[in-house]
Amino acid sequence: MDYELIIVGGGPAGLTAAIYAGRRNLKTLLLTITAGGQVMEAERIENYPGFLGVKGTKLMERFQKQAVKSGAEIVFEEVKEVKEIEGGYAVKTNAKDYTAKAIILAFGRTPRSLNVPGEEKFKGKGVSYCATCDMPLFKEKTIAVVGGGNAALEAALYGSKVAKKVYLIHRRDEFRGFESFVEKVKKKENVEFVLSSVVTEIKGEDSVKAIVVQDLKTNQLKELQVDGVFVEIGSEVKTDFIKNLVKLNENNQIVITNNCETFYPDKDEIRPGVFAAGDVTSTPFKQIVTATGEGCKAALQAYNYLHGIKGVPFTGEWKH
DSSP: OOEEEEEEEESSSHHHHHHHHHHHTOOOOEEESSSGGGGOSSSBOSSSOOSSOOHHHHHHHHHHHHHHHHTTTEEEEOOOEEEETTEEEEEEEESEEEEEEEEEEEEOEEEEEOOTTTTTTBTTTTTTTOHHHHGGGGOOOOOEESSSHHHHHHHHHHHHHHHSSEEESSSSHHHHHHHHHHHHHHHHHEEEEEEEEEEEEEESSSEEEEEEEEEETOEEEEEEEEEEEOSSSOOEOOOOGTTSSSSSSSTSBBBBBBTTTEEETTTTSSSEEEEEETTBBBBBBOHHHHHHHHOOOOHHHHHHHHHHOSOOOOOOOOOO
């Protein structure tokens, strides 16, 4: 086997699992498209213990550095398949194949797409799903933010400080986000609300130049000249590539035990060597702190599995 443990996903759960696995001297590989997960989109986090306030990017940078320092290897590739083989599991990415004796699935949730013409073409060329990551690129430019929840409102607020003009586009008349956020956005003179409307097309040449917006009440179309589009319409769990590996619930989330163990599909029998943690699981509370806790548990349970330890509680690790 190439590794003792492969972790799929680089958000809080995956990086925490990498930290604990590395400190237990497991030969560990973490595979992810980007490090940090959805936390990278948070302009400011105030509910993570030990920080009165911290940017999501800064917090995840610390997670990543600590994981590497602990001994984990991080490779930026997209996982396409995970399957059982003799003695362990095989993981296929867009670039290479890897093998390991145990797996931790911690790939979280994926931002939802608009699924309109031009979106795929201009990803990374004006279409973004992370305001915190990409908003600084649009200083004094015109942007559109699509969505009606807290993430969209927060992106519009951030955009109002950076961009020359912000269109906030939402398919309903009222927002789903906190009223306090709505009131803050309303006070920004460079933010224009485009309500009861949807984006039907994204246009451009080498990069985004305009969007076509449809008024859902009149069906009229209009074109807005923009340099960027920030899609903030929530996220979804994409588990199709592991549906034949582990048991999923009605929401396509991985069903786990209290110790982050998984089950065979359509069975109540635990699948040895495959663990899961974070937002991709059936755990109801989708918070950074719960994801990190599960990442820790998954790594320690994987360690116990790899060393044949059963029924022995882990008492703690207090190293300076």
